[in-house]
Amino acid sequence: MDTMRERFVSVTSRALDEDPRLALVLAEITADGFRPARERHPDRVINVGIREQLLIGVGGGLALTGLRPVVHTFAAFLVERPFEQVKLDFGHQGTGGVLVSSHASHDWPAGGYTHMAPGDVALLDTLDGWTVHVPGHPDEAEALLRHAYAAGDDKVYVRLSQQSNAAARPIGPAPGPLTVREGGAGVVLAVGPLLDNVLAAVEGLDVTVLYAPTVRPFDDAALRRAVGRSAADVVLVEPYLAGTSTAPAAHALRDTPHRILALGVGRAELRRYGTLEEHTAAHGLSPAPLRKRITAFLSGRYA
Template sequence: MRAAFSDTLVALAKADPNVLLLTGDHGYALFDAFRAQCPDQYINAGIAEQNMVGMAAGLARAGFRPFVYGLAAFVPVRVVEQIKLDIAHDDLPVVLCGDGAGFVYSHLGTSHQSTEDIACTRAIPGLTIYSPADRFELAACMEQAYAQKGPVYMRMGKADLGDVHTLPPALPMNQFQPVARGLGPVTFIATGSMVRTALDIQEAGYPDAAVWSVPSIKPIDENQLVEIARGSRLLCVLEEHSVIGGLGAAVAEVCSIHHPVRVLRIGVNDRFSHHCGSYKYLLQEHGLDLSAARAAVDHAVANLQP
């Protein structure tokens, strides 16, 4: 995914000299290609994320197309006020790229982990939120973010889990993307890194279940979601994010109004990590590893009313 991010950003910048990359002193190796091919379009704003977002807003007003890169714990979480007032309020075409969402920066502790970024940004009016699952979705989301000319938050999680698609997904990216077809009573809906987990659960124990990836958290395709819900008795929503205010919450909100159905939310519960450890360890501690997620699904299926 990181290579796709770099390649797509370079392609956009070479095609449009107004595309600028701003980074808060991060990602030097990641941006080697960009700095080599588009050196005049690269700005290292230093470890001053609030100022960087304000700078991006000013550049957008001057006709530039800023892409702002940082760790998701800092962009957007540290700069929510600046995103709200400097960018979203005036509908400026700034793309905010938060890398390492979820527990990716595991050993660095709570300060560098981001499990609340979707919740923080969902409530900001007019801000689109993308959460791609693989390199295909990431490239498509970036291209769509550039084309739509409005404020966007791009959430990027664990980057080395492999592809969930074999071909580029269908546009527009605000639609649910099919990963596995099925007509069973259980449907898996996931975003980001957890699409791989959903697919693994489906392949291991629920071969007749459909798996849908949700690269667009906001806007979410309500009509498509209702159609999916009408064909299911249980929606299993997986995300490497808090169960409060994330994808599972969005799914439950839509279904409660238009088609009530059982929604199982598999995500981070309302607590901090108890211990520091590896990415694998933190997934286990929070019940997001394959074994725990599968057990949660099995329990919900066993308790479905006949």
């Protein structure tokens, strides 16, 4: 199976052939994969070099000309480093585009902390009007990328990961949470590539599992429907900074007594390289620690 990043290259290369409004802006990352597309469309495939602020500025400028820019690099260099340009060149200027990241929270531990961005979605939450997709499988990534490219002039962030669930879930024309299973003791909302870990963690537990490949805008109605079928205990399991979706989940349930447990990447820096799987486990997001924390929370013993 190809990775989400590899699927991004193939899908976007075809989309550039099909849609003359689409333009791609790179900052060296993944440039080799797009060499054939650049040869076919030298005016719409632009590599600015290792200049991330310029990367965003060029994307915003292309949007002002009426093009639909697709802007790509690692998440740390796409959202964190040029955040002022994201805020101004897209938000303040009122332009739209598609930011496509890879290697977000801890996908490439050998790159060190400079290449990790567990706070990217939380940072975008400080801005208005961003749609955020977090696919859990390359097939979902393809569907969400195509949806983003055709989304008029919206501002869209597509967060690709090296992690992947074993199977893709269906994604409709209006991506939203899917009910994977139903139960009566609580609701567990799994985001993107953590679905398989969540399903393994809650095996045998009487809980509803929602799967969210799109996290912004937050689907208030879907969470309220799920809580209506079960107890108002909600566990959020997200592949980025723990607590990122606590506020929108609490807002969705503002008229319902509830408890929320937010699980995700911790704030403490893990100062050993290790592997992606080791970092996932260290942050408590592999099946065994997830099960321990979820069962403790549902039983009222969580501290």
